[in-house]
Each structure stands twice: as C-alpha cells, then as structure tokens.
Amino acid sequence: MTTLNKRLVEAPYPVVGLTGGIAAGKTYASKRLKVLGWEIINADQVAREVVEPGTPGLAALVQAFGAGILGEAGTLDREKMAGLVFSDPANRERVEAILHPLIETRLSDKLRALPADVKGVVLDAALWVERGQAHIFDALWVVDAPEEIRLKRLMERDGLDTARAMDRIYAQSAGAEKLLHADQVFHNDGRDLDESLHRAEENLLAHWKTARSRKWRPPMAAPFDPAQLRAVLEALLGRGGDYGEIFVEHRRACGLGMDDGRMEDVAAGETFGVGLRLMDGETTRFADLIAPTAEELLDAAHTLAAPGAGVAAEIPELVPQLLPKPSPIEREPTAVPLPEKVDLVRRAEYIARRRAEALRPGALRQVAVGYGDSTQSVWIASAERVDGAWSATLTEDRRIQSVLRVNVTAGAGDLLQTGYQALGQTRGFELFHSQEVERTVHEAVRLAIQALDAQPAPAGTFPVILSSSAGGTMIHEACGHGLEADLALAGVSAFSGKLGQKVAADSVTIIDDGTLPHKRGSSACDDEGRAAQRVVLIENGVLKSYLQSRKTARRMGVEPTGNGRRENYRHIPIPRMRNTFLAPGQEDPQAILKDLDRGLLVKHMGGGQVDTVTGNFVFQVTEGYWVEGGVVRHPVRNATLTGCGPTVLKEITRIGRDLDHFDIGTCGKDGQGVPVSDALPTILCPALVVGGTAEPFPSVI
Ligand SMILES: CC(C)(COP(=O)(O)OP(=O)(O)OC[C@H]1O[C@@H](n2cnc3c(N)ncnc32)[C@H](O)[C@@H]1O)[C@@H](O)C(=O)NCCC(=O)NCCS
Numbered sequence: 001m002t003t004l005n006k007r008l009v010e011a012p013y014p015v016v017g018l019t020g021g022i023a024a025g026k027t028y029a030s031k032r033l034k035v036l037g038w039e040i041i042n043a044d045q046v047a048r049e050v051v052e053p054g055t056p057g058l059a060a061l062v063q064a065f066g067a068g069i070l071g072e073a074g075t076l077d078r079e080k081m082a083g084l085v086f087s088d089p090a091n092r093e094r095v096e097a098i099l100h101p102l103i104e105t106r107l108s109d110k111l112r113a114l115p116a117d118v119k120g121v122v123l124d125a126a127l128w129v130e131r132g133q134a135h136i137f138d139a140l141w142v143v144d145a146p147e148e149i150r151l152k153r154l155m156e157r158d159g160l161d162t163a164r165a166m167d168r169i170y171a172q173s174a175g176a177e178k179l180l181h182a183d184q185v186f187h188n189d190g191r192d193l194d195e196s197l198h199r200a201e202e203n204l205l206a207h208w209k210t211a212r213s214r215k216w217r218p219p220m221a222a223p224f225d226p227a228q229l230r231a232v233l234e235a236l237l238g239r240g241g242d243y244g245e246i247f248v249e250h251r252r253a254c255g256l257g258m259d260d261g262r263m264e265d266v267a268a269g270e271t272f273g274v275g276l277r278l279m280d281g282e283t284t285r286f287a288d289l290i291a292p293t294a295e296e297l298l299d300a301a302h303t304l305a306a307p308g309a310g311v312a313a314e315i316p317e318l319v320p321q322l323l324p325k326p327s328p329i330e331r332e333p334t335a336v337p338l339p340e341k342v343d344l345v346r347r348a349e350y351i352a353r354r355r356a357e358a359l360r361p362g363a364l365r366q367v368a369v370g371y372g373d374s375t376q377s378v379w380i381a382s383a384e385r386v387d388g389a390w391s392a393t394l395t396e397d398r399r400i401q402s403v404l405r406v407n408v409t410a411g412a413g414d415l416l417q418t419g420y421q422a423l424g425q426t427r428g429f430e431l432f433h434s435q436e437v438e439r440t441v442h443e444a445v446r447l448a449i450q451a452l453d454a455q456p457a458p459a460g461t462f463p464v465i466l467s468s469s470a471g472g473t474m475i476h477e478a479c480g481h482g483l484e485a486d487l488a489l490a491g492v493s494a495f496s497g498k499l500g501q502k503v504a505a506d507s508v509t510i511i512d513d514g515t516l517p518h519k520r521g522s523s524a525c526d527d528e529g530r531a532a533q534r535v536v537l538i539e540n541g542v543l544k545s546y547l548q549s550r551k552t553a554r555r556m557g558v559e560p561t562g563n564g565r566r567e568n569y570r571h572i573p574i575p576r577m578r579n580t581f582l583a584p585g586q587e588d589p590q591a592i593l594k595d596l597d598r599g600l601l602v603k604h605m606g607g608g609q610v611d612t613v614t615g616n617f618v619f620q621v622t623e624g625y626w627v628e629g630g631v632v633r634h635p636v637r638n639a640t641l642t643g644c645g646p647t648v649l650k651e652i653t654r655i656g657r658d659l660d661h662f663d664i665g666t667c668g669k670d671g672q673g674v675p676v677s678d679a680l681p682t683i684l685c686p687a688l689v690v691g692g693t694a695e696p697f698p699s700v701i
C-alpha cells in the first residue's frame with residue numbers, strides 16, 4: 001500500500017482529488033474552496049518544493065539532464081526545464097520518474113501534518129488521471145472548460161505563445177477521459193462556480209464516511225487465515241521455486257432469461273475453490289481444488305512442490321495490501337430478493353412492448369431480456385523472491401457485475417430486423433434504479449424498428465466515420481489482442497518486437513484502464529494481486545507497452561501491468577484487456593461529419609470475425625447511414641466493414657474529442673472469458689471496404 005493510500009484511508013476528514021486540464025481553473029476553484037474552509041494542497045507547489053536548492057530531487061534532475069538546467073543562483077531554471085519537458089515525451093517521463101515519488105511522499109507528509117479537525121482537504125493536481133490515481137479519493141472533482149477558453153487563459157496567465165500553450169495542453173490526457181473518472185464536474189466556462197462548489201461540498205460532507213468505507217472495505221471474511229495461507233505457501237515453496245500463489249475464490253451468480261414474456265431460465269449458483277500456482281524459472285505447476293479444507297490445501301501444495309529439487313524458502317509474514325476499489329457498490333445483488341430481479345426483467349419487457357407499439361404499431365415480433373449478476377470475492381496470497389529476498393502479500397478484492405441484455409425483433413412483411421442493447425457495469429443492483437434501463441430498452445427497440453426502413457448498403461471502398469456510440473470493438477479485437485504480451489512474445493501479433501516503434505498515426509493513443517469507475521473491466525487488483533492500472537499502450541503513435549501478466553513480465557524483464565486475469569480459480573492467469581479505448585482527440589465530431597463528402601457513418605457495430613494475429617476484421621454494422629455532402633441521407637441495412645486494425649491505426653486522419661460510450665462484453669481467449677469494455681471517440685477511417693447488397697457505387701478511394 002502506498003503511503004498516500006494509507007494516509008487517505010486513515011485521514012479523519014474527507015479528502016478530495018481535484019483535477020482538470022491545464023488552465024481549466026483548478027487553482028481558481030481551490031481558492032473558492034479555501035474561502036469555504038477547506039485545506040488546499042497543490043501538487044505544482046509541492047513539485048517546486050522537492051526541487052529547491054540542496055534537495056535530492058534537484059540533484060537527481062541535474063544528474064539526469066546536466067548542470068545546464070540550473071539558473072544563476074543554483075536554482076532550477078524552470079523555463080529551460082519546461083522547454084525540455086513539454087517538447088519531448090521521453091524527457092517528461094524521465095522527469096516524472098524522478099519527481100513523482102518525491103511529490104507523493106511530500107503530499108503524504110503534508111496530509112499527516114494537518115490537525116484532525118480540519119473540515120476537509122483538497123489535493124489539487126493536474127495528473128491524477130494520468131497517474132492512475134483518480135480512484136483513491138473520497139471523491140474526484142474535475143474542473144472542466146472548453147479548450148479554446150483554456151488556451152486563452154493559459155496564454156494570458158503565463159504569457160505563452162499559441163504553440164507553447166498547445167504543447168502544454170497536449171502533454172495531458174484529454175478532457176473527455178478525465179470526465180470518465182469524475183464524481184463531480186464543475187463547468188468553468190464563465191458561469192458562477194460558487195453555487196456548484198457549495199452543493200458538492202454539502203453532499204460530500206454528508207456522505208464521505210460511507211463513500212470511504214465502500215471504497216476501502218475489505219470483502220467478507222477470508223475462508224483461510226493468514227497463518228494458514230502462509231503455511232501453504234511454505235509447503236508450496238518447500239522444494240524450490242521463486243513464486244508461489246494461492247488464489248481463493250468465492251462466487252455467487254444469478255441469471256434470468258425471459259423470452260416473449262415467459263421466464264425461460266432462472267439459474268443461481270455458488271462456487272468456492274482455490275488455485276495453487278508454483279513458478280520456478282520458466283516452469284509453472286498448477287492445481288485447482290473445489291472447496292478445499294486447509295489440510296487439503298496443504299496436501300496439494302506438498303504434491304505440487306514434490307518434483308522440485310531446490311531448498312525450502314522462508315516465507316515472511318503476509319503483508320496485507322488494501323487497494324481502493326474503483327467501483328464502490330451500494331446494493332449487493334446477493335442481498336436483493338429474486339422477485340425484485342424478476343420484476344426488473346418484466347419491467348424491461350413491458351417498456352419494450354410499449355415503446356415498440358408507440359413507434360410502429362404491430363411491428364414487434366419478439367422481445368428477449370436477460371439479467372445476470374455475479375459477486376466474486378477473491379483473496380490472493382503470494383510469495384515472491386526478488387533479488388534473493390522473499391516478500392509475501394495478501395490482497396483481497398470483491399468484484400460485482402450486473403448486466404441487463406435486451407434483444408428486440410421487429411418485422412414488416414417478410415423482413416425481420418433485430419436491435420440489441422446491453423446495460424452492464426461493475427456495480428450493484430442500484431444500476432437498475434436509474435433511467436438507464438428505460439434508455440437501454442428504448443435504444444434496442446429503436447434500432448430494430450429503424451432498420452426496417454433502412455436501404456440496402458452500398459458496396460465499395462469508402463471513407464467511414466465510426467462514431468463514439470459505435471463502441472470500441474474494433475480497438476479491442478483488431479488491435480488490443482495484439483498488444484497482449486503473450487501473443488507478442490509468441491510472435492503472433494502485428495505488434496511483436498515493435499516496442500518504441502511508430503505503429504500508428506501521430507494522433508493515436510491507446511489506453512487500457514482498470515481503474516475506470518464502474519466500467520466492466522475494472523477491479524481493485526488483477527488475479528495475481530497486482531493493483532489495476534492505467535496502461536498507456538500506444539502513445540502518439542508509438543508502441544509504449546504491452547499488457548503484462550506476472551509471467552510475461554518476467555520473460556520481458558519489465559513490471560507487470562495489473563492485467564494478469566483468469567476466468568476463475570481453475571485457470572492460470574494470462575494477459576487480458578480491461579477497459580480499452582482510443583484516447584479522445586481535439587476535434588468536434590460534428591465537424592468530422594460535415595467534411596465527409598461521400599461515405600458511411602457507423603453508429604452501432606454488431607458482431608464480426610477477427611484474426612487477432614493479423615488484425616484483419618469483418619464487422620457487421622447494425623446502425624449505419626449513408627452520408628453525402630456532409631449530410632446524413634438515409635439509414636443503410638446489412639452493411640459490413642472489412643479492414644485491418646493495425647492499418648486503420650496508421651490511417652486514421654481525424655479523432656473527435658468525445659468519448660462516452662463503452663461497449664461491454666465477455667472476452668474469450670484460451671478458453672477463458674473475462675469481463676471487458678471498450679470505447680473510441682468519433683474517428684475518420686479514410687478507406688474501409690464496405691460490403692453491401694445495393695448496386696455498387698463507384699468507390700471514392
Ligand atoms: C516542467 C516544470 C519545471 C515547468 O515549471 P513551470 O513553473 O513553468 O510550470 P508549473 O510547475 O507551474 O506547471 C504548470 C502546469 O503544467 C502542467 N504540468 C506540469 N508538469 C506536468 C507533466 N509532467 N505533465 C503534464 N503536465 C504537466 C500542470 O498543469 C501544471 O499545473 C514543472 O511543471 C515540473 O517540474 N513538472 C514536472 C513535475 C510534475 O509532473 N508536476 C505535476 C505534478 S501533478
């Protein structure tokens with residue numbers, strides 16, 4: 001557990017993370033909050049303190065960049081440093097690697113020094129999202145302002161020219177990504193901030209204790225105590241090996257399926273099992289046990305250890321790791337009576353029928369609604385030898401998934417069309433108390449009915465706009481798998497051996513983030529006990545990192561990225577995606593459409609086929625429109641898109657600033673399914689092969 005996390009858990013007052021794009025108005029908002037009685041700790045200020053003359057921070061910077069970064073009095077020449085940092089991402093990374101740990105320690109010290117009776121604390125930093133720490137606070141508040149306003153403020157405040165001001169703006173994540181993490185957004189575009197700040201303050205003061213306990217509370221009592229787990233690790237590593245792991249899983253799940261008003265499936269289940277893993281160099285030994293006793297676990301550990309010929313390890317006491325949960329839960333599905341779940345399904349079916357009747361009487365042919373929840377508690381005890389010394393940890397997590405799926409079939413004469421929508425998050429039953437249910441059902445109905453009037457799609461090679469509502473299936477399937485380290489190591493990925501190389505257009509950044517609140521691929525840790533992270537896979541077109549499990553990270557000689565996931569205790573973890581997305585760009589999505597002379601606008605994608613080795617794909621378009629002269633002409637039916645993921649990444653010419661819709665799914669790989677989500681902003685692909693049945697248009701490419 002980091003010192004900052006520890007400090008946050010213990011703080012007897014609420015702690016807010018405040019962030020926002022450069023010059024959005026964080027300092028301005030902080031000043032208003034200070035008037036309301038909050039303590040403000042500013043990371044930029046702390047960043048200055050850790051490089052004062054005589055500090056180890058300044059010495060480390062000089063060692064890395066030379067004495068040329070010093071001004072006359074031996075102080076840091078900030079302008080020179082800014083020139084280095086904001087013009088070259090490699091320099092920025094080096095500076096951050098030196099300063100961020102120092103900044104974090106000092107922030108913790110400042111928190112510790114505060115009296116217990118302060119009203120609350122605001123930690124103001126531009127980079128909470130980039131650092132993957134947006135989810136550690138009692139609340140994350142984001143100050144947002146349009147880029148034009150920020151640019152103007154920045155140039156006025158700091159006397160920068162346009163180019164230097166833009167360099168600073170682009171050194172940070174785009175606004176739409178920050179908003180995904182926000183508990184509260186303050187729109188600082190000229191309107192009065194005081195009233196919304198005051199409301200946010202009132203709300204937080206009333207609820208911060210509950211918020212904190214949901215974020216940090218360990219799951220239900222562990223089935224084995226730490227001493228038992230340590231004894232099993234000792235047995236496992238009793239004859240050599242350099243990594244031992246116990247994965248204890250308890251899961252309860254419920255599923256309902258209704259077809260045309262008949263409740264056809266009702267299923268509930270409970271599993272309890274343990275996976276034991278021993279790694280010795282390149283060798284892995286694994287066993288899984290259903291509902292074992294402590295003695296049975298010990299026996300299995302001895303059996304796994306038996307082939308070894310090394311010496312016994314002395315396992316230290318397990319150090320508990322408490323990690324913040326990105327998806328605090330309000331209402332556990334296991335505590336919801338079955339009739340309430342049945343009512344939800346009935347309600348969804350009723351809404352679908354009523355909506356279809358209102359839109360097009362008599363068109364509805366079938367409604368199928370599925371409900372599912374899963375409550376998985378895991379305890380991961382592991383011991384590892386690093387540089388000859390053993391360390392052992394115990395990590396706990398509780399992942400709760402809820403999902404509602406709606407499938408609508410509409411017909412006109414012989415023509416049948418379907419509409420599908422799913423509402424699924426890492427969230428409790430409260431997910432279904434929102435208007436989201438109605439929105440989801442309405443959308444499924446709209447898709448089915450609208451498709452009845454669609455015209456056959458043209459065939460040819462056209463520019464295609466994938467709108468943000470289309471979800472990120474293409475990014476996940478045709479690019480994301482190639483970024484998984486096991487495929488890269490096996491040489492079966494288009495990205496194999498390309499670390500540090502240009503693999504995509506300059507404006508392309510791809511991120512996999514397991515800390516996104518309530519997204520389907522989020523959890524506190526992976527299935528090897530590593531904290532979930534925000535992993536930048538491709539940054540400005542350059543391949544930065546693969547998704548790593550412990551095993552692949554060892555082979556590549558890098559740190560694991562928190563992506564070692566498994567379907568359940570019967571499987572060995574492998575590198576998997578979580579919530580994968582193409583980072584938003586700067587463009588207005590409407591402007592991208594306006595400039596499309598002739599092509600396809602895709603608003604929803606359906607299933608498809610992908611070769612994850614080459615990234616070649618064929619996807620169905622479930623909602624698409626033919627566009628001419630920048631104007632949407634008519635919906636098209638039965639279109640398919642054919643292309644190659646890595647080629648699309650190189651060819652993308654325009655990227656919108658919107659990023660709001662995450663598609664959900666269960667990603668299958670090596671026989672294991674894990675929950676994931678994916679997204680993209682509106683993008684323009686200049687040439688995709690559109691398959692359709694209409695008279696072919698002459699291709700415009
Ligand atoms: C490069 C430095 C010397 C420039 O100093 P200068 O006085 O000109 O700017 P200042 O520190 O006031 O920062 C201005 C704004 O730039 C942005 N910024 C600063 N560092 C970074 C960074 N590493 N990445 C992206 N944006 C940054 C922030 O929005 C910040 O508020 C300074 O920003 C620095 O030391 N940065 C590295 C440390 C860091 O990451 N600080 C941010 C802590 S959240």
Ligand SMILES: Nc1ncnc2c1ncn2[C@@H]1O[C@H](COP(=O)(O)OP(=O)(O)OP(=O)(O)O)[C@@H](O)[C@H]1O
Nearest residue numbers: 021022023024025026027028029126153157188190
């Ligand atoms: N609502 C507002 N009304 C008037 N001026 C504002 C408002 N919000 C911000 N400003 C001005 O805009 C400039 C940028 O705001 P501020 O310094 O608060 O941004 P910031 O988010 O803290 O920036 P940085 O990322 O550089 O730390 C400042 O000069 C500030 O006074």
